[in-house]
Amino acid sequence: MISMPLIWIGLPLLIGTALIPFTRYRKISIGIVSVVSLLLAIVALIFPSNLAIEAFGRRYEFNPLLSLLGRLIQVDYSDLTTIALLYVLTFAWNFISLRFKVSQYFAPLSLVTAALWVTMLSVEPFLYAAVIVTIIVLVSVPLISPRGETDQPGLFRYLILQTLAKPLILLSGWMLAGIGSAPSASPLIIRAAVMVLLGFALWLAVFPLHSWLPMISFESHPWVTSMLLGGRQLALLVYLLHFFDQFAWLRNLPNIFPSLQIIGLIMITIGGLSVASTKDFKRLFGYFFLIETGYSLLSIGLVTSGGLDYFALLFVPRFLCYWLWSFSLAELADQAGFTEFSLEKLKGLFFNAPFLTVGLFVSVLAMAGAPVFVLFPVKRMVWMLAGSVDSRWLILLAIGTIAMIAFLMNFLRIVLSPINQKINYNESLFAKIVVSGVVLIIVMVGIFPHVFLPPWIHLIDPFTNLLSTLQ
Amino acid sequence: MTPTREILSVGLIFLCALVNLTRRQWLTNLIALALQYIGVFVLLQDVRPITMAFVPLFVGLMTTLTMLVTLIGSGKMQKPVFFEQVSMGEVFRAIAGLVAVIFVALLIPTIRREIFPTTGTFILLGSLGLVLLSLLQVGMMIEPLYITIGLLSMLSGFQLLYASLETSALLEALFVALNLGLGLVGAFFLVKQEDVVP
Numbered sequence: 001m002i003s004m005p006l007i008w009i010g011l012p013l014l015i016g017t018a019l020i021p022f023t024r025y026r027k028i029s030i031g032i033v034s035v036v037s038l039l040l041a042i043v044a045l046i047f048p049s050n051l052a053i054e055a056f057g058r059r060y061e062f063n064p065l066l067s068l069l070g071r072l073i074q075v076d077y078s079d080l081t082t083i084a085l086l087y088v089l090t091f092a093w094n095f096i097s098l099r100f101k102v103s104q105y106f107a108p109l110s111l112v113t114a115a116l117w118v119t120m121l122s123v124e125p126f127l128y129a130a131v132i133v134t135i136i137v138l139v140s141v142p143l144i145s146p147r148g149e150t151d152q153p154g155l156f157r158y159l160i161l162q163t164l165a166k167p168l169i170l171l172s173g174w175m176l177a178g179i180g181s182a183p184s185a186s187p188l189i190i191r192a193a194v195m196v197l198l199g200f201a202l203w204l205a206v207f208p209l210h211s212w213l214p215m216i217s218f219e220s221h222p223w224v225t226s227m228l229l230g231g232r233q234l235a236l237l238v239y240l241l242h243f244f245d246q247f248a249w250l251r252n253l254p255n256i257f258p259s260l261q262i263i264g265l266i267m268i269t270i271g272g273l274s275v276a277s278t279k280d281f282k283r284l285f286g287y288f289f290l291i292e293t294g295y296s297l298l299s300i301g302l303v304t305s306g307g308l309d310y311f312a313l314l315f316v317p318r319f320l321c322y323w324l325w326s327f328s329l330a331e332l333a334d335q336a337g338f339t340e341f342s343l344e345k346l347k348g349l350f351f352n353a354p355f356l357t358v359g360l361f362v363s364v365l366a367m368a369g370a371p372v373f374v375l376f377p378v379k380r381m382v383w384m385l386a387g388s389v390d391s392r393w394l395i396l397l398a399i400g401t402i403a404m405i406a407f408l409m410n411f412l413r414i415v416l417s418p419i420n421q422k423i424n425y426n427e428s429l430f431a432k433i434v435v436s437g438v439v440l441i442i443v444m445v446g447i448f449p450h451v452f453l454p455p456w457i458h459l460i461d462p463f464t465n466l467l468s469t470l471q
Numbered sequence: 472m473t474p475t476r477e478i479l480s481v482g483l484i485f486l487c488a489l490v491n492l493t494r495r496q497w498l499t500n501l502i503a504l505a506l507q508y509i510g511v512f513v514l515l516q517d518v519r520p521i522t523m524a525f526v527p528l529f530v531g532l533m534t535t536l537t538m539l540v541t542l543i544g545s546g547k548m549q550k551p552v553f554f555e556q557v558s559m560g561e562v563f564r565a566i567a568g569l570v571a572v573i574f575v576a577l578l579i580p581t582i583r584r585e586i587f588p589t590t591g592t593f594i595l596l597g598s599l600g601l602v603l604l605s606l607l608q609v610g611m612m613i614e615p616l617y618i619t620i621g622l623l624s625m626l627s628g629f630q631l632l633y634a635s636l637e638t639s640a641l642l643e644a645l646f647v648a649l650n651l652g653l654g655l656v657g658a659f660f661l662v663k664q665e666d667v668v669p
Contacts, residue, residue: 131645138652
């Protein structure tokens with residue numbers, strides 16, 4: 001029997017680690033990582049539910065378990081959608097990464113990171129995942145702050161806050177071992193719940209613990225930031241659902257889901273206002289992350305109204321927007337030679353780089369949830385659910401969305417204003433085709449969500465306890 | 472284990488953590504970190520067989536050595552001045568550290584009764600004190616080496632506490648990976664500015 005964890009964890013970890021000494025050969029390294037991650041994603045998507053494949057007259061059976069140092073690593077069929085999405089993300093951010101001046105370790109470490117995220121979601125007892133998250137943070141350091149660059153305060157803050165979360169999660173797990181049947185008002189349970197939620201608040205950079213997000217977005221390469229934060233958002237939010245699924249005491253806590261709704265709404269509002277008031281484009285990604293995490297938490301909070309479906313459907317559209325935003329920004333930085341991204345410096349950008357300007361504009365417009373674009377069908381449903389729970393929530397959602405639209409108006413005013421100076425840059429045919437293609441995909445998925453999005457709803461398949469209890 | 476050894480090891484841990492919190496001399500800080508691991512090792516023997524308790528010590532010393540060698544290799548190591556005049560910042564950090572230690576010591580009986588009834592008083596005092604002093608360190612300093620030392624100390628304190636609660640070979644292995652990774656990241660911080668990208 002072939003072990004499934006070896007396919008989606010062992011193999012990429014081995015390949016990623018083996019490629020580290022050969023980072024000078026970037027083309028080969030990127031090529032191998034792209035092919036491997038694409039293959040792993042495809043295999044995860046088409047893997048048979050009976051965990052057996054018949055080929056060449058033989059039947060190959062797969063074992064979801066792997067025993068390691070007395071503990072288990074378990075990759076179930078129901079986890080494969082999340083795993084596929086993690087490797088799709090790795091592929092999408094790798095196959096054209098040669099264009100950008102990112103760390104030479106980008107390809108191998110992104111594969112290692114994806115494998116570690118899968119490990120985090122598969123390890124039993126799953127509380128040990130807390131240590132793996134910290135290891136992922138350490139692995140990401142050379143990507144965020146490559147060789148030859150100065151020290152960055154945002155990186156240190158990220159490192160410290162992420163490390164702080166680990167003890168909280170591990171201790172909460174120890175506290176709650178074997179007390180699943182205690183009443184939800186028990187002081188022990190309340191104490192553990194506070195620790196778990198604080199741990200996740202640190203990991204997911206929940207307001208007001210999000211200060212490192214804009215800092216790291218500003219300090220690091222946009223291509224790296226979007227890849228790392230995108231994977232982090234997916235894996236940690238799915239991990240949060242594991243907690244709700246595994247621990248009845250947590251999901252039965254009074255007002256836990258309304259609290260998540262409020263936290264999500266605050267993040268959307270604060271994130272939107274921060275986007276509208278920011279003076280530097282590179283910081284924006286941090287606020288996008290904040291807003292999108294807010295939407296995911298809001299969807300989890302709306303679980304009793306069917307919010308989990310929209311939680312699952314948000315990821316692919318979101319990643320398309322992240323990809324387009326970071327591609328356009330990275331292209332401006334590395335191909336057009338932009339070193340600063342303050343509003344002042346981007347005056348007349350449209351006349352110098354029309355396609356990339358459209359790329360930036362469309363990605364933010366789509367993230368704001370504008371009709372016709374990719375996130376609209378899902379966000380519209382989240383807005384409706386939130387409004388049906390409490391109509392006051394719509395005010396907060398409206399503030400966040402209007403603030404983003406205000407930013408877009410300002411963006412248009414700046415990029416369409418008379419040119420400061422003509423930069424010596426002609427958009428390449430490749431950039432034009434890529435931006436046009438992705439914008440087309442963003443519109444197509446927005447118009448025909450029922451064609452493109454349903455396969456990704458299986459992301460929530462592992463959470464049977466949560467779904468059966470609350471729906 | 473006799474209380475004298477426990478008291479001495481807790482004292483050693485606090486002294487080292489306070490030195491790392493106050494002084495900014497790289498060699499002194501690394502020596503203090505190494506001694507701190509020895510203090511943790513002595514306390515760990517209360518809850519772990521000596522072979523298992525030796526693992527964090529070995530890994531900790533390796534990590535310290537990695538950073539020391541990196542500093543020497545990069546030519547950044549300065550000769551320590553042991554009787555240098557004490558600055559007001561150092562006095563402030565020392566007072567803050569002492570207050571934190573007293574605070575933890577006063578709270579230990581309550582914490583033990585309410586949260587960690589199976590953990591020994593000295594382990595609890597050593598681990599929580601170390602975590603708190605490390606938190607102060609990472610909160611007050613911005614230089615990469617001190618942040619790395621602070622994070623390593625915090626992990627060390629937490630590892631000591633968790634060892635008294637649960638035994639797991641996989642978790643020990645993950646902690647080893649984490650400590651080594653943090654040491655390598657610390658070394659990376661020390662050299663990356665001067666490093667030339669090929």
